[in-house]
Amino acid sequence: MEKNIAVIKGDGIGPEVVSETMKVLDAVGKKYNHQFHYTQILMGGCSIDAYGEPLTDEALSIAKSSDAVLLGSIGGNTSTSPWYKLPPNKRPEAGLLKIRKELGLFANLRPAYLYPELADACPLKEATSAKGFDMIIVRELTGGLYFGERSTTEVNGELVAHDNLIYSESEIRRIAIKAFEIARVRRKKITSVDKANVLDSSRLWRKVVNEVAKDYPDVEVEHMLVDNSAMQLVANPSQFDVVLTENMFGDILSDEASMITGSIGMLSSASLREDKFGLYEPSGGSAPDIAGKNIANPIATILSGAMMLRYSFDLNKEADAIEQAVRDVLKEGYRTVDIYKDGDKKVSTTEMGDLIASRV
Amino acid sequence: MEKNIAVIKGDGIGPEVVSETMKVLDAVGKKYNHQFHYTQILMGGCSIDAYGEPLTDEALSIAKSSDAVLLGSIGGNTSTSPWYKLPPNKRPEAGLLKIRKELGLFANLRPAYLYPELADACPLKEATSAKGFDMIIVRELTGGLYFGERSTTEVNGELVAHDNLIYSESEIRRIAIKAFEIARVRRKKITSVDKANVLDSSRLWRKVVNEVAKDYPDVEVEHMLVDNSAMQLVANPSQFDVVLTENMFGDILSDEASMITGSIGMLSSASLREDKFGLYEPSGGSAPDIAGKNIANPIATILSGAMMLRYSFDLNKEADAIEQAVRDVLKEGYRTVDIYKDGDKKVSTTEMGDLIASRV
Numbered sequence: 253m254e255k256n257i258a259v260i261k262g263d264g265i266g267p268e269v270v271s272e273t274m275k276v277l278d279a280v281g282k283k284y285n286h287q288f289h290y291t292q293i294l295m296g297g298c299s300i301d302a303y304g305e306p307l308t309d310e311a312l313s314i315a316k317s318s319d320a321v322l323l324g325s326i327g328g329n330t331s332t333s334p335w336y337k338l339p340p341n342k343r344p345e346a347g348l349l350k351i352r353k354e355l356g357l358f359a360n361l362r363p364a365y366l367y368p369e370l371a372d373a374c375p376l377k378e379a380t381s382a383k384g385f386d387m388i389i390v391r392e393l394t395g396g397l398y399f400g401e402r403s404t405t406e407v408n409g410e411l412v413a414h415d416n417l418i419y420s421e422s423e424i425r426r427i428a429i430k431a432f433e434i435a436r437v438r439r440k441k442i443t444s445v446d447k448a449n450v451l452d453s454s455r456l457w458r459k460v461v462n463e464v465a466k467d468y469p470d471v472e473v474e475h476m477l478v479d480n481s482a483m484q485l486v487a488n489p490s491q492f493d494v495v496l497t498e499n500m501f502g503d504i505l506s507d508e509a510s511m512i513t514g515s516i517g518m519l520s521s522a523s524l525r526e527d528k529f530g531l532y533e534p535s536g537g538s539a540p541d542i543a544g545k546n547i548a549n550p551i552a553t554i555l556s557g558a559m560m561l562r563y564s565f566d567l568n569k570e571a572d573a574i575e576q577a578v579r580d581v582l583k584e585g586y587r588t589v590d591i592y593k594d595g596d597k598k599v600s601t602t603e604m605g606d607l608i609a610s611r612v
Numbered sequence: 613m614e615k616n617i618a619v620i621k622g623d624g625i626g627p628e629v630v631s632e633t634m635k636v637l638d639a640v641g642k643k644y645n646h647q648f649h650y651t652q653i654l655m656g657g658c659s660i661d662a663y664g665e666p667l668t669d670e671a672l673s674i675a676k677s678s679d680a681v682l683l684g685s686i687g688g689n690t691s692t693s694p695w696y697k698l699p700p701n702k703r704p705e706a707g708l709l710k711i712r713k714e715l716g717l718f719a720n721l722r723p724a725y726l727y728p729e730l731a732d733a734c735p736l737k738e739a740t741s742a743k744g745f746d747m748i749i750v751r752e753l754t755g756g757l758y759f760g761e762r763s764t765t766e767v768n769g770e771l772v773a774h775d776n777l778i779y780s781e782s783e784i785r786r787i788a789i790k791a792f793e794i795a796r797v798r799r800k801k802i803t804s805v806d807k808a809n810v811l812d813s814s815r816l817w818r819k820v821v822n823e824v825a826k827d828y829p830d831v832e833v834e835h836m837l838v839d840n841s842a843m844q845l846v847a848n849p850s851q852f853d854v855v856l857t858e859n860m861f862g863d864i865l866s867d868e869a870s871m872i873t874g875s876i877g878m879l880s881s882a883s884l885r886e887d888k889f890g891l892y893e894p895s896g897g898s899a900p901d902i903a904g905k906n907i908a909n910p911i912a913t914i915l916s917g918a919m920m921l922r923y924s925f926d927l928n929k930e931a932d933a934i935e936q937a938v939r940d941v942l943k944e945g946y947r948t949v950d951i952y953k954d955g956d957k958k959v960s961t962t963e964m965g966d967l968i969a970s971r972v
């Protein structure tokens with residue numbers, strides 16, 4: 253199989269973790285006889301530095317014509333980096349929002365899984381971490397407050413800012429269908445999160461989810477308010493299988509969920525549209541403070557690469573091979589510094605990449 | 613001192629926990645020679661049952677003309693209670709939103725404090741709970757998505773729902789001032805939470821907070837994105853002193869913060885306006901499943917009563933007496949079932965109320 257992958261190394265630790273992922277993908281290609289062609293494009297701060305904007309039309313069109321996009325991370329220190337002196341639509345994050353919208357990546361999947369090997373890093377007490385948890389947050393990614401019309405205007409002598417939270421039935425339906433399809437091949441339970449006791453958009457959300465649910469009688473559905481969900485994630489994470497929610501709630505809850513695993517450096521994510529196309533990136537941020545030191549954990553990005561093989565290229569065996577290689581390397585005791593504890597074998601970013609590539 | 617208190621027992625466990633609070637307030641009144649006059653009004657489900665609406669104008673005007681409002685809790689089981697078959701503006705929660713808006717209660721204060729005696733109940737691992745934490749969430753309560761214009765309309769043959777997130781400079785300024793004033797008498801640190809990398813309202817929020825900060829050079833200010841805040845609460849709660857945020861983020865984060873204490877039945881809250889007037893209620897919900905069983909924990913409501921004495925009536929000594937009584941009773945080993953563990957003395961709602969009243 254031949255595939256064209258648009259590669260966005262991005263800012264901070266992005267270049268380092270993406271390089272290791274390409275190394276692992278190449279090992280997979282060699283073993284299973286596939287050719288992955290990479291075209292590197294700029295996005296975020298590095299694109300601002302080069303072109304004065306976070307995502308050029310040319311880069312966007314390369315991404316559009318690829319079979320999938322692999323992304324490291326974008327952005328820098330919001331207090332100190334000059335990128336954050338620019339107007340909002342010229343900052344690194346604007347590139348990310350633009351690529352999501354322009355590529356139609358409405359479905360963001362963020363698994364939050366407690367690795368038994370890393371249960372020590374879980375910030376929850378042992379009674380909870382011992383039970384383990386394994387959920388996937390399905391977050392709507394191209395609607396809601398992120399993409400509604402917004403403005404700041406002067407009214408009666410003072411500034412008034414507004415952001416519009418807007419959802420249509422069809423936007424809700426397509427993400428709900430994604431979530432139900434995923435639930436079907438997992439533990440068949442959906443927790444749909446909203447704030448239906450306050451928001452019209454949440455009441456419409458609940459209505460549409462209930463309609464879609466009729467086509468999936470084998471999947472159990474519950475509705476949970478977002479405030480309660482934020483509590484339940486801490487109190488009893490093992491209750492969750494698939495968590496379905498809108499863009500802003502998904503942003504907050506997926507970060508909370510990744511934190512309770514204690515190993516955000518291990519968590520991959522995929523942003524998909526209706527067909528097979530997708531963008532794959534680690535859940536963590538650009539971590540500018542540790543960039544260039546060869547200490548970042550590349551596993552989240554490597555596992556994002558595995559998700560790419562699985563979801564976009566239907567290469568399940570190959571994705572399994574990467575995931576198994578990661579498990580093997582962890583079992584052998586290798587750890588980057590973020591997940592290291594006494595007695596482990598401490599390795600660098602490149603060493604971790606080499607180890608996983610060699611185990612594939 | 614004579615004070616008129618509007619009392620809303622409400623639904624679920626509300627009546628039970630409010631009765632115990634009145635018992636404790638009366639003990640304070642007796643000891644310190646104050647008279648508290650209670651006028652009971654209906655709100656929430658009980659008001660729907662009696663009058664067909666969650667808050668009548670008459671009840672509202674009694675609340676308005678009182679010196680402070682004491683509230684138990686409102687609402688029922690959203691899946692099974694007939695109240696949730698009514699249109700949104702007739703449901704129990706609509707009463708709560710109406711009273712907040714009509715009374716101008718723009719500042720919601722929710723302390724999240726880890727009681728050393730109850731550290732066992734903390735869902736975070738011991739390394740974290742041993743450090744303890746003590747924060748107060750200052751949530752804007754009468755603006756944002758909760759009170760912006762909303763609608764659901766048909767557009768191109770499908771329903772489209774929108775909710776407007778709107779903030780003016782003056783709305784942000786008054787809540788920021790509250791937070792800075794509170795920080796000054798605490799550990800002098802404010803974490804202002806927003807989503808300034810996406811929302812116009814958050815960028816205005818940040819700007820106004822920075823302006824207000826100039827008047828409080830003794831208070832340290834940091835800005836934190838809401839997704840990161842949801843992570844930091846779990847990873848390192850002791851970093852927070854005063855957390856200042858808008859209405860919806862405050863709803864989510866204050867519930868997350870109360871859950872990490874492990875003892876939501878102990879957490880009070882106050883909703884204030886610029887003057888001394890306020891509404892005081894426990895942080896937890898109406899818990900319809902345990903209503904009427906005399907097992908609910910009244911401490912959160914009793915401590916809300918203490919907040920009322922302190923903030924609305926300037927009765928600091930009296931508030932101290934209640935808080936000390938609660939600490940004493942806990943130290944003596946008395947626990948309602950929600951915070952009970954082996955070796956403690958299990959007591960009912962009314963017994964707990966009696967104990968605290970007698971220790972005042």
Ligand SMILES: CC(C)[C@H](C(=O)O)[C@@H](O)C(=O)O
Nearest residue numbers: 327345348349503809810839
């Ligand atoms: C960088 C930011 C705009 C983005 C978001 O809020 O979606 C990030 O937090 C994420 O979750 O991918």
Ligand SMILES: CC(C)[C@H](C(=O)O)[C@@H](O)C(=O)O
Nearest residue numbers: 449450479687705708709863
């Ligand atoms: C009942 C509901 C409308 C309310 C809110 O969202 O404000 C509650 O969750 C709260 O936090 O007081």
